Amino acid sequence: MTVFDRAYDDTVRVLDEDGEVVGDVPDLDDDSLVEMYRHMRLARHFDGRAVSLQRQGRMGTYPPLSGQEGAQIGSAYALAADDWMVPSYREHGAALVHGLPLKQTLLYWMGHEDGNNAPPDVNVFPVAVPIASQVPHATGAAWASKLRGEDDAFICYFGDGATSEGDFHEGVNFAGVFDTPTVFFCNNNQWAISVPRERQTRSATLAQKAEAYGIDGVQVDGMDPLAVYSVTEAALEKARDPEADRPRPTLIEAVQYRFGAHTTADDPTVYRDDDEVERWKRKDPIDRLESYLRGEGVLDEERVAEIESSVETQVADAIDAAESMARPDPRELFEHAYAELPPELERQYEEFAALRDERGDAAFLED
Amino acid sequence: MTETQNLTLVQAVRDGLHTELREDDDVVVMGQDVGKNGGVFRATEGLFDEFGGDRVIDTPLAESGIVGTAVGMAAMGMRPVPEIQFSGFMYPGFDQIVSHMARFRTRSRGRFTLPMTLRAPYGGGIRAPEHHSESKEAFYAHEAGLKVVIPSTPYEAKGLLAASIRDPDPVIFLEPKLIYRAFREEVPEEPYTVPIGEAATRREGDDVAVFTYGAMTRPTLEAAETLGEEGIECEVVDLRTISPLDREAIVEAFEKTGRAVVVHEAPKTGGLAGEITAILQEEALLYQEAPIGRVTGFDVPYPLYALEDYYLPSAARIEEGILEAVEF
Numbered sequence: 001m002t003v004f005d006r007a008y009d010d011t012v013r014v015l016d017e018d019g020e021v022v023g024d025v026p027d028l029d030d031d032s033l034v035e036m037y038r039h040m041r042l043a044r045h046f047d048g049r050a051v052s053l054q055r056q057g058r059m060g061t062y063p064p065l066s067g068q069e070g071a072q073i074g075s076a077y078a079l080a081a082d083d084w085m086v087p088s089y090r091e092h093g094a095a096l097v098h099g100l101p102l103k104q105t106l107l108y109w110m111g112h113e114d115g116n117n118a119p120p121d122v123n124v125f126p127v128a129v130p131i132a133s134q135v136p137h138a139t140g141a142a143w144a145s146k147l148r149g150e151d152d153a154f155i156c157y158f159g160d161g162a163t164s165e166g167d168f169h170e171g172v173n174f175a176g177v178f179d180t181p182t183v184f185f186c187n188n189n190q191w192a193i194s195v196p197r198e199r200q201t202r203s204a205t206l207a208q209k210a211e212a213y214g215i216d217g218v219q220v221d222g223m224d225p226l227a228v229y230s231v232t233e234a235a236l237e238k239a240r241d242p243e244a245d246r247p248r249p250t251l252i253e254a255v256q257y258r259f260g261a262h263t264t265a266d267d268p269t270v271y272r273d274d275d276e277v278e279r280w281k282r283k284d285p286i287d288r289l290e291s292y293l294r295g296e297g298v299l300d301e302e303r304v305a306e307i308e309s310s311v312e313t314q315v316a317d318a319i320d321a322a323e324s325m326a327r328p329d330p331r332e333l334f335e336h337a338y339a340e341l342p343p344e345l346e347r348q349y350e351e352f353a354a355l356r357d358e359r360g361d362a363a364f365l366e367d
Numbered sequence: 368m369t370e371t372q373n374l375t376l377v378q379a380v381r382d383g384l385h386t387e388l389r390e391d392d393d394v395v396v397m398g399q400d401v402g403k404n405g406g407v408f409r410a411t412e413g414l415f416d417e418f419g420g421d422r423v424i425d426t427p428l429a430e431s432g433i434v435g436t437a438v439g440m441a442a443m444g445m446r447p448v449p450e451i452q453f454s455g456f457m458y459p460g461f462d463q464i465v466s467h468m469a470r471f472r473t474r475s476r477g478r479f480t481l482p483m484t485l486r487a488p489y490g491g492g493i494r495a496p497e498h499h500s501e502s503k504e505a506f507y508a509h510e511a512g513l514k515v516v517i518p519s520t521p522y523e524a525k526g527l528l529a530a531s532i533r534d535p536d537p538v539i540f541l542e543p544k545l546i547y548r549a550f551r552e553e554v555p556e557e558p559y560t561v562p563i564g565e566a567a568t569r570r571e572g573d574d575v576a577v578f579t580y581g582a583m584t585r586p587t588l589e590a591a592e593t594l595g596e597e598g599i600e601c602e603v604v605d606l607r608t609i610s611p612l613d614r615e616a617i618v619e620a621f622e623k624t625g626r627a628v629v630v631h632e633a634p635k636t637g638g639l640a641g642e643i644t645a646i647l648q649e650e651a652l653l654y655q656e657a658p659i660g661r662v663t664g665f666d667v668p669y670p671l672y673a674l675e676d677y678y679l680p681s682a683a684r685i686e687e688g689i690l691e692a693v694e695f
Contacts (some may be wrong), residue, residue, distance in 0.1 A: 011384055044451050099618060105562075113473065113474060113476055114476055116474050116475050116476065117475055117476035117477075117478050118478065121477070124476045125380075125442070126474045126479070128467075129466075130462060130466045133435065133463065133466055133467060134464060135435070136432050136434075136435025136436045136438070136439060136441060136463065137435055137436070137438050137442065139432075139435075139436050139439060139565075140435065140436030140437055140438060140439025140441075140442075140447075141439035141442055141443045142439070142441040142445075143436060143439070143440060144439065144440040144443035144444070144445045145443065147395070147421055147440075147445070148445075153567065166429075166431055166459070167431050167432075167435060167463075169433060170427070170429040170431050170432030170435065171432060173429065173432065174426065174427060174429070174432050174436050177426075177427055234603075242680065252516065280555075297619070298582035332476075335476075335477070335667070336473045336475075336476050336477045337472070337473050337511055337512050338472070338512070338514075338536050339472070339477075339480060339534075339535035339536050342564065342611035342612070343611070343615075344611055344612070345611075
């Protein structure tokens with residue numbers, strides 16, 4: 001029996017809340033497991049620093065990910081380097097695993113468009129802010145790969161709120177109809193800003209929505225990185241090379257929790273109680289993997305401290321690098337709107353540039 | 368000697384799609400009923416039989432899905448040509464058009480570009496049901512990152528469509544369905560392009576410049592001929608592309624005549640006529656000898672067909688508009 005033959009509410013789990021093994025541990029060597037753990041620590045530390053930078057006015061509005069490290073790192077770790085990631089706006093951890101430098105993520109939230117410009121060998125789409133709008137993109141991109149006879153797989157991330165949007169349904173429906181190599185990964189973090197999952201749908205699970213589109217749906221414990229890895233790995237493998245009569249696409253519902261606010265502009269104490277947060281914090285994906293790895297003798301106090309210290313350095317370096325980026329030249333406003341700049345845009349720029357020369361940059365900038 | 372066919376505008380569109388499908392394996396045509404059925408206006412007739420269901424794709428009935436998946440395909444380097452059956456049904460795909468189709472290149476600093484061409488029949492005059500006759504091209508012209516092309520002749524429809532499909536940037540290609548079958552023209556069988564962003568002078572004249580595009584080109588020319596018999600010579604400029612506008616051609620025609628009228632079937636407020644008027648104010652104020660006239664649809668929702676002849680600018684309304692500018 002594959003993970004895709006389970007009931008939609010039969011949650012896949014490898015580690016319980018104490019890090020005890022309750023399922024099939026994926027076939028990963030110790031180094032990989034430690035790397036996965038390190039990435040989770042890195043994502044958590046990055047997240048804390050990012051929120052702090054926002055509070056200090058050194059970064060714009062930022063959507064925190066703490067609590068979602070198991071889902072993000074576990075899933076992204078299953079991707080092959082050539083596979084494509086189509087994120088929403090909260091997958092900083094997943095993108096990091098797939099090769100997007102932290103500096104890029106920082107730049108984006110610091111207001112530099114360049115943050116969305118991944119290195120050419122990093123297969124990550126730009127951040128998508130309108131909810132669920134990236135779902136059809138992932139289907140279309142995967143469809144292109146299939147039409148061209150390539151064998152890349154595509155993973156698309158979105159939240160529980162996105163499953164209420166038309167684009168979710170249209171994108172997943174197309175994927176079912178055209179059997180595209182797409183993995184739809186729902187980060188069900190329980191809250192779409194202030195509206196709970198129960199207000200998004202009367203469906204008992206989000207995984208079961210797959211049924212409507214004739215694709216596979218599976219629920220996984222999103223606070224369990226090893227379970228997430230296993231399920232995603234199986235879904236990606238199936239996307240590339242399905243068994244006869246098995247659909248390529250999969251909808252994964254990763255049940256998890258957003259520990260913090262929706263964004264730094266949001267105050268979750270208005271809509272949810274502390275008990276709930278505390279209850280979910282006991283399921284912390286980092287503690288869970290750490291506990292397992294310590295039990296296995298793969299991690300010890302010294303190694304954990306060393307990891308934390310290296311993670312701090314890595315984030316500090318990325319912040320330095322991002323903050324030392326000069327403000328982009330206003331020419332960049334115009335540069336990429338079209339492949340070739342239309343004459344009117346050239347004229348608008350030249351008019352602005354002349355004024356800037358005359359009045360100086362300070363005339364345009366806030367302090 | 369170039370072989371030609373005597374084609375209607377919609378047949379020229381079909382011929383353009385056929386040519387580009389043949390020329391480039393990355394081109395795919397997709398949408399509702401475009402496959403076996405050949406499109407509700409027959410714009411894709413026969414293409415499915417020749418190129419198969421992986422190149423000429425019948426999709427589910429879902430405009431956002433059609434545009435959104437085309438965005439994904441184009442980001443991966445294909446050249447999808449999605450069709451929305453009527454421009455009045457583009458709104459469910461509007462978010463994909465403005466949030467993504469228009470912005471993908473900018474947002475990725477040019478890493479991803481979207482060489483996609485979104486086609487839709489648009490405009491009124493064919494006695495269609497509700498939501499089948501709208502003329503909302505200004506929405507798309509207002510959105511930076513898009514190009515908006517509107518042909519008015521079969522020859523140019525094929526050439527402009529080929530240019531749109533080959534363009535590295537996303538194009539909204541609006542086909543004036545009133546003239547889909549109104550007349551025929553010799554259209555070369557071989558591939559060719561007509562450049563995007565260039566207006567065409569349809570008639571020379573020294574008295575007044577009349578700017579128009581799409582289906583309104585014909586009643587405008589008709590009005591110009593009538594006035595010509597009375598000794599009023601109109602220079603008629605067909606914009607062909609409304610984004611980017613050919614400012615140079617617009618200004619040049621105005622400077623020649625000192626008077627201008629803009630004709631379009633879209634509502635007046637916020638329409639292209641206002642934009643053209645503003646361009647002339649900015650660039651040629653001192654040439655102006657009369658208020659710039661606007662002959663347009665009214666600022667009302669497009670009516671059911673019992674009233675549409677009153678709504679659409681007729682040759683008579685256009686004549687009056689031109690006379691006002693000339694007699695000022």
